[in-house]
Amino acid sequence: MIELSRYPTVETIIRVRYAETDQSGIVYNAHYLIWCELGRGEYFWQRGGDYAKDVEASGFTLPVVEAQLRYLAPARYGEMVSIRTTIKEIKSREVVFAYEIRNAGTGQPLCTAWTRHFCVNRSGKVATIPPEIRAKIVE
């Protein structure tokens, strides 16, 4: 699905940390949401932007308002993991990021996920995504 996105896709590769495992011997489920955040950060960085400098410093935030994750196979300590990130949908006041997380060695899918973000202004109100931030996301 992520391959069919009309928006750019960026990939980041990380190594599983010992701190990310739990006593069942695999990566704890909440860390995948952090990996999605790494994918979003890279989405800005690899395209010449920066979430803190381009979004937050101009008085806006893009908090997660909804998230869905499907866990397909476990990740283990020391494995290289690929996070591919794209835009699933963008409206005037919200944007949905989509993620594919795979074992970077074998290509085995580990998790697919999406996160919906509202654009929120300094007053804490949902606001139209300013054109210069929109440009950082979709152009």
Place this chain on the structure above:
Amino acid sequence: MIELSRYPTVETIIRVRYAETDQSGIVYNAHYLIWCELGRGEYFWQRGGDYAKDVEASGFTLPVVEAQLRYLAPARYGEMVSIRTTIKEIKSREVVFAYEIRNAGTGQPLCTAWTRHFCVNRSGKVATIPPEIRAKIVE
């Protein structure tokens, strides 16, 4: 919705940790998945069971295979947060937990979520939930 569950509902109350905040000044999104896990743990504990002793020690795990979260309002450092947990659905080989997370002082809803878990045996295969584990969950 959680009020209408035909299964037991348990509540646990926690205080927001400084470590759970991020630079936007509110609780980072992934911590809500950890709070759901606290809710699940309490679900077993408050009903006289224990996930590690009743599930893991008998050779089974209940890994999260799907998760959905709706973030309704932010939580902040030091606030008391209530996590109410119940069973949304149980089948022969899977169980879905549902969660309502609120500000324990004001009652304001912060997040609703559910997590789907498969029952996995020592060989890593999806298996029927053994009767004694099922009893710990629904009776």
Place this chain on the structure above:
Amino acid sequence: MIELSRYPTVETIIRVRYAETDQSGIVYNAHYLIWCELGRGEYFWQRGGDYAKDVEASGFTLPVVEAQLRYLAPARYGEMVSIRTTIKEIKSREVVFAYEIRNAGTGQPLCTAWTRHFCVNRSGKVATIPPEIRAKIVE
């Protein structure tokens, strides 16, 4: 040692989270630093103060500038853990908190630690601890 402190000692009790374990089956070492932070937070709360409202809101922070931990025995999922916190030393511009972390059931010592904090003002400079913050800490 903590018993001999001339300053107040506060205790907080937590339950070990599944997320705090790692694949070796015990609590991961970095979480003890978070538990120390819970102890510091409780130190303010149980004495009628609040770190965010009394320190941060008045334009100061107390960042950790040094930390030492001795790990004596492992903590495991579901165990109740007691964190006792006191002041080891306070000078004009710094304060040292001391911690004793025990299994709350058996009393077994798990970790002793201390953290040194400088008082930092809005400009990011080390500053004298204002009297009203000092009062929240030692009186």
Place this chain on the structure above:
Amino acid sequence: MIELSRYPTVETIIRVRYAETDQSGIVYNAHYLIWCELGRGEYFWQRGGDYAKDVEASGFTLPVVEAQLRYLAPARYGEMVSIRTTIKEIKSREVVFAYEIRNAGTGQPLCTAWTRHFCVNRSGKVATIPPEIRAKIVE
């Protein structure tokens, strides 16, 4: 100091995650202990070993029994951080790792730390570091 170690030094570079910041706008103190663990993991990986495969799979663990950290300057979201890791001391049954954490762009020191590890066998007893594990550490 780390430059003077008679043992190998390995460097790993990471990018600060949003999840690693807290509401004071900088990286939360406990994450530096996780960064030390990344340095230890890399110490094995870059020298052809692997902590899980070479140490844990042979029935031993190297738990942290003592840690000391000096925080010199804050790290912020998106910054590249260098973690340099070496051996400070190795005895028959313990090993001390030392770390220098710097801003990878400016070279500014952020944190120096060391962690002491006992070698523990399957029975949970402190044991002599087996020769093949010692070789992975110091040769």
